[in-house]
Amino acid sequence: MFTSCREENKTPEEKIEETMDEMQDDIDEASDDVKDAMEDVEDEIKEVKEESKEEVEEMTDEQ
Known part of the structure; x- marks a missing residue:
């Protein structure tokens, strides 16, 4: 018996x-x-916001 590889x-x-x-x-x-x-x-946006917030806090603490 032979079988075919063709798609039906x-x-x-x-x-x-x-x-x-x-x-x-x-x-x-x-x-x-x-x-x-x-x-x-x-x-990414949340991470950048948090980093920016931390930087601003550091800058204001230095004054």
Whole structure:
């Protein structure tokens, strides 16, 4: 008995649905990446605020 390596024949509707599913996965992945980047930026902003606040306090303490 021989088996084929070919992909099974799909209807145009199945191909469209598969493509849409793949695109949705890509969109979800990109959305997660954007969320992660936004969280990183928020953390950086908080860190810079804290450092700036400490610097200002040090400067005012010196006077």
